[in-house]
Amino acid sequence: MTSAVIWAICLAPLLWLILRFREDGLGANPIEEFTHWGGTSTLILLLLTLTVTPLRRWAGWNLVRYRRRLGLAAFFYGLTHFMTYFALDQFFAFEYVLEDIAERPYITAGFAAFVLLIPLAVTSTRGWIRRLGRRWQRLHRIVYVAAGLGVLHYLWKVKADTLWPMVAAVVLAVLLAARLKPKGARRRKARVGR
């Protein structure tokens, strides 16, 4: 049951896209709409991946075994988002893409976030988890940086209305804060240790 719900969450953006397409074929500027869809889906899935640990810690609800699925879904949408930009929007115009990455901060941040997600997706297999051991966890902390860059990408992209990027930033901040060990707990632990 839980597995089915997680699958539904991972695939929900595709369903949304189909419904949106049936509504008006993605509107007057379908490439733009498709690009926004990919970016939004990536960010939402990334934030959902980051809720697994706080859920276990504060609600005692362990979804750790579904975390890889959520993370790979985020990567899948991120890859779609990048390819939409690269292939459809820019039509493989390397010259302009490189200029964008180098000169436009929001694209620099978004591209960096995407690049950082690649090693995480590659090392998500059981084999790599075993091979990397303790280092695997350290490597996968990169996801915090990627999520932060993703939010920055969104914030720097909008022209004026920062409401939704701010919501994403607050959600991310809460999810990251929920990972910090409370001072009291650490002290208590220390005392017990003594």
Added chain:
Amino acid sequence: MLIRVKNAGLDVPSSEITPEETYLNRRRFIAAAGAIAGGHLMAPALGGKAGRAYAQGGQDFSDATDELGGEVNTYEDITTYNNFYEFGTDKRDPSRNSGDFQPEPWTVEVNGHCARPGTYALEDLLAPHTEEDRIYRLRCVEAWSMVIPWRGIPLADVISRLEPTGSANYVQFKTVVRPEEMPGQRRRLIPILPWPYLEGLRMDEAMNPLTLLVTGLYGRSLLNQNGAPLRLMAPWKYGFKNVKSIVEISFVEEMPRNTWNVQTPHEYGFYANVNPEVDHPRWSQARERRIGKLLRQPTLMFNGYGDQVAHMYAGMDLTRWY
């Protein structure tokens, strides 16, 4: 001597405000000036297929093109893909959220350095002038563009009638503020933009024969999402200059602030002339996507209207005055 006309035109026909002889003379002068200045300037815009559509009375634009051969965008695209943040920031928001907006009746306040200030009913402001259909390219700073058959009157005609004085170096335009009808203006937490939306033109830009006060498109009245009932159209500038739902026209001495320049000064200037060589920090302006087309196309200097407007910026550093 300063003449104040209060509520000019609200229930008085404009022919009574201005002595008929003066008024007719002025119109004759404007018509003559138009024939000399505008005539050859407009010729390319009205030639070929576009000219045919114009001759047809502006009803069917399905085969029409601009003078460069660009096909006119569909009525649906033009009326569902809009940047009009007063109704929300998604491109579809204006068409969806503008149903409550009441563009009638409408008055425009004219103030500042001019001989005929006052509050004009829209009909009276426009009545003495003849509407024209003109096919213009619209280039958004976000690097997309459309070809749109506007209907409107040259701004120069209206300005001449309002008789700006020598100190009127700039014209400022203000969009209506109606939070009860415009959902985008209702948000308290993190407002979208500071309202009212303000824009401005230098007097010579305002008097350029290309500059229109738009009342319609595709031969029909403007829909709310396109800036009903009255908006600006200066086609060599980025879209955001073309202020919508205008309620106030002020003749001012100093360069007025414009909303986007106030919001993000290093990204948006006062002039905002389409310029493929000066990039916006977030978008390359070298190319654009014509709505309805897959591949991007090169952006033209002054959006392709250089012959008509470049002389106004001779000697100006357009990197600085972006």
